[in-house]
Amino acid sequence: MRPLDPRLIRRSRAARGFLIGGGALALLQAGSTIAFAWALASLVVGLIEGDVPWGIELVIVVLVAAASVRAVAGWLWEWLGSAGAMRVKAELRDDLLAALEDRPGDARPTSTADASTLLGPGLDALDEYFGRYLPQLVLTAVATPILVAAAWSADWVSGLILVIVLPLIPVFMALIGMATEVVQRRQWQRLQSLSKGFLEVVGGLATLMLYGRAERQVERIRTVTDQYRSSTMKVLRVTFLSGFTLELAASLSVALVAVSIGLRLVAGDMSFAPGLFVLVLAPEVFLPIRNVGAAFHASTAGLEASRSALDLLETDSAERRPDQPAQHGDPTTDAAGLHLRGVRVTRGGRAAVDGVDLDAAPGEIVAVMGASGSGKSSLVAALLGFAPYEGTATLDGVALGPGTRARLAWAAQSAHLLEGTVAENVRLGAEHAPAAVADRALALAAAEVPAGTVLGPGGTGLSGGQAQRVAVARAIHRLLATDASLLVLDEPSSALDADREAALAAGLGELAAEGRTVLVVTHRETLAAHADRVVAIREVAHA
Missing domain, CATH: 1.20.1560.10 (ABC transporter type 1, transmembrane domain)
Incomplete structure (x- = not known):
């Protein structure tokens, strides 16, 4: 009992x-x-x-x-x-x-x-x-x-x-x-x-x-x-x-x-x-x-x-203890763009990322590189407000956290698509935007998939690379439709060949030229070569 x-x-x-x-x-x-x-x-x-x-x-x-x-x-x-x-x-x-x-x-x-x-x-x-x-x-x-x-x-x-x-x-x-x-x-x-x-x-x-x-x-x-x-x-x-x-x-x-x-x-x-x-x-x-x-x-x-x-x-x-001082949503600086100083992310009681410094100004593409297990995805989770962090992290002068999630667009490493057309997947979450925005997002992502293509349950019907580019197009569509300032992409080209990776990099360059801040987490040298700056993350050593 x-x-x-x-x-x-x-x-x-x-x-x-x-x-x-x-x-x-x-x-x-x-x-x-x-x-x-x-x-x-x-x-x-x-x-x-x-x-x-x-x-x-x-x-x-x-x-x-x-x-x-x-x-x-x-x-x-x-x-x-x-x-x-x-x-x-x-x-x-x-x-x-x-x-x-x-x-x-x-x-x-x-x-x-x-x-x-x-x-x-x-x-x-x-x-x-x-x-x-x-x-x-x-x-x-x-x-x-x-x-x-x-x-x-x-x-x-x-x-x-x-x-x-x-x-x-x-x-x-x-x-x-x-x-x-x-x-x-x-x-x-x-x-x-x-x-x-x-x-x-x-x-x-x-x-x-x-x-x-x-x-x-x-x-x-x-x-x-x-x-x-x-x-x-x-x-x-x-x-x-x-x-x-x-x-x-x-x-x-x-x-x-x-x-x-x-x-x-x-x-x-x-x-x-x-x-x-x-x-x-x-x-x-x-x-x-x-x-x-x-x-x-x-x-x-x-x-x-x-x-x-x-x-x-x-x-x-x-995992969201008050002893981890992330001051989400509080104004801190007036600097535009993304700025990290001494960021430390703890997952499961151990430091996944420690001491990261990063600057990404509007109009720049910054690549974050590191070996598997070095904490790149944990850093992205902190940027999105999904994981607590220590240190200073600001986007357009506001400390990053759940309250700043509307200021950015994000595509995960794994593409999660739904049953329906490609256009419906791309416009998900921002259906109010004109159809032309979805077409441009597909073009910038080098998707090469017709917007009217019908997907099966779980997004079946596309290859791994195509699904990945549709997911990137969805993030770009949100960026354009909501006028967000930061685009975060986690391994967006892991399933792409060199030509399509170069086409994607060109599309990201076009977004940066419009004054957007683009942060790309990648292990691909080809994509990193198109970035304005590369930040290397090393795996945290544990005793």
């Missing part, structure tokens, strides 16, 4: 509101349960003995009112659980999307398949967590002590029995919960593997069919599916075992109270009214904790998903 994750309470206002509202409902339900038990016991004893204390009318009114309040409280629990789950899911999804959106593709801590599984069915599992598990957990924490105290006040012997046997059930639940956590975590991992494998096959289906390898993936999907099915059956076995154990423990505990009361009633050591009151109340004492055990297994998928989401968000926050 696992309570609400403290990280979720700190992060989510909806979770805190759920606990406050749930505590009030638990008090209301506990009070109505005690009133119902008292009214029922008083009515039965009064009818048997011929004398109803406080009057039969009042007792019936209390009985009906208590039953009505319990019914309303149950309905409010359903509403509170559904509303709480929806709001918490919305908050987590917004935070996760913001965290993933603020990172480039090579800096994301999770794959696309894992992210889609987490954002989709993973967080949807919180419906069971907030709809069934947490209400019963709050009831157990708030209502159970009140009900035990009420039973103790009526009959201290029964209250003592409840105090002794009640803690045994959480012990059983904790032992079963540990086993459940293991199998549920394995099931969650299998679901992620299944989603990842399926998305990979779908994404590469056109290529697999082209080379006649599609049938080989059937066995792979079948194997992953069988592993997920096996993990699910293990979870169900543990669920049935825990349900049987909890029902048996609760039934035996209520039986102990009933036998004790029965023996004392026969011996004349106890009156009928308090005995009947405790007998009506005893099952209600164990009901919330039994429901916690039953609902726990249905909520474990949500527990795993929320844990994964909070771990991802904590990782993102750790």
Whole structure:
């Protein structure tokens, strides 16, 4: 059995509101349960003995009112659980999307398949967590002590029995919960593997069919599916075992109270009214904790998903610690263009780039060169505001960060295209610009691909070099359409031959001649030869 994750309470206002509202409902339900038990016991004893204390009318009114309040409280629990789950899911999804959106593709801590599984069915599992598990957990924490105290006040012997046997059930639940956590975590991992494998096959289906390898993936999907099915059956076995154990423990505990009361009633050591009151109340004492055990297994998928989401968000926050003084968006100098002084970028606790100085004035092409692993992509991530940095980095007098992202256009090392025409891919994000801007962007990128060419899912239908040039054209289109001042290209010619690379360099030269600042990250000497300045980055030595 696992309570609400403290990280979720700190992060989510909806979770805190759920606990406050749930505590009030638990008090209301506990009070109505005690009133119902008292009214029922008083009515039965009064009818048997011929004398109803406080009057039969009042007792019936209390009985009906208590039953009505319990019914309303149950309905409010359903509403509170559904509303709480929806709001918490919305908050987590917004935070996760913001965290993933603020990172480039090579800096994301999770794959696309894992992210889609987490954002989709993973967080949807919180419906069971907030709809069934947490209400019963709050009831157990708030209502159970009140009900035990009420039973103790009526009959201290029964209250003592409840105090002794009640803690045994959480012990059983904790032992079963540990086993459940293991199998549920394995099931969650299998679901992620299944989603990842399926998305990979779908994404590469056109290529697999082209080379006649599609049938080989059937066995792979079948194997992953069988592993997920096996993990699910293990979870169900543990669920049935825990349900049987909890029902048996609760039934035996209520039986102990009933036998004790029965023996004392026969011996004349106890009156009928308090005995009947405790007998009506005893099952209600164990009901919330039994429901916690039953609902726990249905909520474990949500527990795993929320844990994964909070771990991802904590990782993102750790990489944006306030001790890394990037003053994003604050005016610093009046110098136009891009200026870096002593820039240091840390990734995963280690320096990826350290001590970089760079100047790129308007009208210049500056090439950043370095071996693989020297930190070129990490430097680009810092320029885009995707990674925190130390030192000074300004664009047109404003410190670089998420707030300056609109001032630049960027093309990643990998071309990410969508289904549709080439023109639609090029105009993505700046559809308001005239069609002539897209045509010019394609020409400057030396794309040599008709704007009306239709691409398949994932941008299939183009060679690697063509896709790369279309992605560069998209960045140039954004530069022209938004009148940005800086164009950043990460390895734009890695898949091009010498002639097309020279044509691309000529297009970048034309942009620079118009007063744009062009920063090119490359390992190609041919492209670097067309730059006005070359900045070499060396890999940071680690002890």
